[in-house]
Amino acid sequence: MTCFAIQTNRLRKVYQGELGQKDYVGLEGLDLEIPAGEVFAFLGPNGAGKTTTIKVLMRLLRPSSGSVMINGVSNTQHQSMERVGYLSEQPNIYGYLTAREFLDFIGKLFGLAPSVRRKRIDGLIGLVGLKDRDRTLIRGFSRGMTQRLGMAQALMNEPDILILDEPLSNLDPVGRKDMRDIILSLKAQKKTLFFSSHILHDAEIVADRVGILDHGRLVQTGTMQELMGSGLKTIEIIYSIPEAGESVLGLSRERIVRQGDRTLTWTENMESAQEILGKLLKNGGKVFSVTPQRQSLEDLFISRIRG
Amino acid sequence: MKWPAIASLTYKETIRNRILINILLFAVALIALSLIIGDWSLGEQAKVIKDFGLSAMSLFGLLIALFIGIRLMVQELEQRTIYLVASKPVRRWEILFGKFAGLSLTLLLNVILMLLALWAVDWIIEKRIDFELAAAVVLIYVEILLIVAFALFFSSLMSPTLAAVATLAVFIAGHLSPILRDYVQLHPGSGLKKLYLAIYYIIPNLENLNLKMAVVEHLERPPHAVGMGILYGLLYLSFVLTATCMIFEKKDLK
Numbered sequence: 001m002t003c004f005a006i007q008t009n010r011l012r013k014v015y016q017g018e019l020g021q022k023d024y025v026g027l028e029g030l031d032l033e034i035p036a037g038e039v040f041a042f043l044g045p046n047g048a049g050k051t052t053t054i055k056v057l058m059r060l061l062r063p064s065s066g067s068v069m070i071n072g073v074s075n076t077q078h079q080s081m082e083r084v085g086y087l088s089e090q091p092n093i094y095g096y097l098t099a100r101e102f103l104d105f106i107g108k109l110f111g112l113a114p115s116v117r118r119k120r121i122d123g124l125i126g127l128v129g130l131k132d133r134d135r136t137l138i139r140g141f142s143r144g145m146t147q148r149l150g151m152a153q154a155l156m157n158e159p160d161i162l163i164l165d166e167p168l169s170n171l172d173p174v175g176r177k178d179m180r181d182i183i184l185s186l187k188a189q190k191k192t193l194f195f196s197s198h199i200l201h202d203a204e205i206v207a208d209r210v211g212i213l214d215h216g217r218l219v220q221t222g223t224m225q226e227l228m229g230s231g232l233k234t235i236e237i238i239y240s241i242p243e244a245g246e247s248v249l250g251l252s253r254e255r256i257v258r259q260g261d262r263t264l265t266w267t268e269n270m271e272s273a274q275e276i277l278g279k280l281l282k283n284g285g286k287v288f289s290v291t292p293q294r295q296s297l298e299d300l301f302i303s304r305i306r307g
Numbered sequence: 308m309k310w311p312a313i314a315s316l317t318y319k320e321t322i323r324n325r326i327l328i329n330i331l332l333f334a335v336a337l338i339a340l341s342l343i344i345g346d347w348s349l350g351e352q353a354k355v356i357k358d359f360g361l362s363a364m365s366l367f368g369l370l371i372a373l374f375i376g377i378r379l380m381v382q383e384l385e386q387r388t389i390y391l392v393a394s395k396p397v398r399r400w401e402i403l404f405g406k407f408a409g410l411s412l413t414l415l416l417n418v419i420l421m422l423l424a425l426w427a428v429d430w431i432i433e434k435r436i437d438f439e440l441a442a443a444v445v446l447i448y449v450e451i452l453l454i455v456a457f458a459l460f461f462s463s464l465m466s467p468t469l470a471a472v473a474t475l476a477v478f479i480a481g482h483l484s485p486i487l488r489d490y491v492q493l494h495p496g497s498g499l500k501k502l503y504l505a506i507y508y509i510i511p512n513l514e515n516l517n518l519k520m521a522v523v524e525h526l527e528r529p530p531h532a533v534g535m536g537i538l539y540g541l542l543y544l545s546f547v548l549t550a551t552c553m554i555f556e557k558k559d560l561k
């Protein structure tokens with residue numbers, strides 16, 4: 001039997017309603033199978049249940065039914081977390097500690113020896129770019145700095161599996177780049193990565209496979225190619241042409257968008273695009289851009305969730 | 308064993324939490340009182356200082372145990388700092404016990420410093436150190452630990468405010484519980500006898516941990532009062548902590 005890095009079996013989570021309120025089904029029949037070494041992007045709109053899933057994986061919430069296996073070990077056992085690194089959504093960290101003190105504490109929770117902790121802390125502080133703030137109190141950290149420290153603590157045990165809840169949010173452009181670089185280097189090290197996001201661009205760059213969650217149910221999973229391959233492609237052309245030449249192109253009215261002297265049109269395939277371009281040039285038109293539009297994950301996402 | 312790491316963190320957190328101010332306040336109050344009663348006879352002065360000192364220690368300890376004890380876990384959940392801890396290869400009970408042990412250490416330091424302050428002021432009056440005070444203080448400390456355990460227990464079941472009320476109720480009922488027992492013995496036909504007895508047996512008898520009067524008045528203590536008090540307190544404590552761990556074990560950390 002092959003053993004998945006992360007496997008869930010008919011996972012269901014019901015949030016018990018407080019006095020007088022109705023119960024809320026946060027997850028329903030979730031089956032996930034993430035092989036070792038895969039980068040899996042867990043996508044879904046706000047409130048889809050991504051954080052709920054991750055908290056169940058991390059033993060913070062108990063599933064109402066179903067089970068979770070991490071590297072073949074049930075996560076009801078605390079030892080299953082030995083090789084896992086976890087970054088929570090918008091992490092909060094004890095304000096009365098310094099970054100160093102916190103990482104040392106986390107190292108102790110993993111049962112690491114003092115010398116190992118010291119060496120790893122030095123490396124991680126550098127990796128996440130907190131070198132000159134490692135001895136100041138976390139109380140004074142910005143969200144982005146806390147996020148960086150959160151990433152450092154997730155790597156403290158040199159995990160094989162990383163479970164990251166919205167690792168790229170709360171960061172400025174530099175922070176996003178740094179974090180994405182870290183994720184890419186983890187991918188290069190063949191670590192299993194499971195990360196949630198509602199920003200699809202993040203997934204497009206790093207993920208091998210994507211799962212789309214909505215209202216607590218997995219509505220689609222597949223590799224990037226599978227999901228994108230089915231996408232309808234269009235080619236956009238932006239041009240300008242003297243008034244008289246317009247009719248020569250033979251474009252239908254609903255395919256013409258004018259903006260000042262520039263016009264946008266689009267077509268479904270390369271052949272007709274080339275034909276239009278030819279006519280344009282012959283009739284004294286100017287071409288500003290030709291852009292193939294593959295269907296983005298964004299579109300797919302919206303069509304899956306609306307549909 | 309991961310709980311010592313959590314204990315030392317909790318100690319670090321709580322030790323800077325108004326504890327020093329508390330001790331300062333205690334010392335100032337002691338000194339102020341000793342000045343006010345400065346023209347009383349030495350024996351009376353010593354008695355009043357010791358009585359006040361032990362009572363204040365008990366009260367301060369209770370307040371710290373109550374307020375910090377209830378915040379201890381609640382704060383972790385509210386501020387969501389627990390996520391990065393409970394997701395590590397750590398058993399839930401180790402988190403709870405670590406928290407308890409850390410605060411216990413802070414409170415121990417607190418009680419020791421208060422005892423030293425009391426001894427110092429008493430020395431100025433009596434020119435001798437009354438080691439008997441330590442016996443009463445040991446049991447005060449055990450009582451404080453018991454209150455922390457109840458604060459943790461109630462705060463895992465209800466809102467912080469309700470938990471504070473419930474813990475305070477245990478404290479008060481615990482000191483009244485021998486009265487209930489005596490009442491039942493005096494009025495065996497009382498209709499509420501079963502209820503009174505139930506309360507007597509469920510709520511710890513905190514008077515078992517009260518040697519203040521005996522020490523201050525130099526009364527004869529029941530044999531092994533300190534040893535029995537410690538045993539009674541710790542047994543009860545382990546009971547309450549175990550129950551709290553069982554609740555926490557199953558709790559969703561939302």
Ligand SMILES: Nc1ncnc2c1ncn2[C@@H]1O[C@H](COP(=O)(O)OP(=O)(O)OP(=O)(O)O)[C@@H](O)[C@H]1O
Binds near residue numbers: 025045047053198
């Ligand atoms: N403690 C809770 N009690 C009751 N309902 C909850 C609780 N936590 C989450 N929910 C509900 O469960 C659903 C899923 O929430 P979850 O936080 O898992 O979503 P998410 O996909 O992570 O969203 P986001 O992108 O906003 O982070 C939401 O509708 C939310 O209201």
Ligand SMILES: [Mg+2]
Binds near residue numbers: 050051052089165
């Ligand atoms: Mg979320």
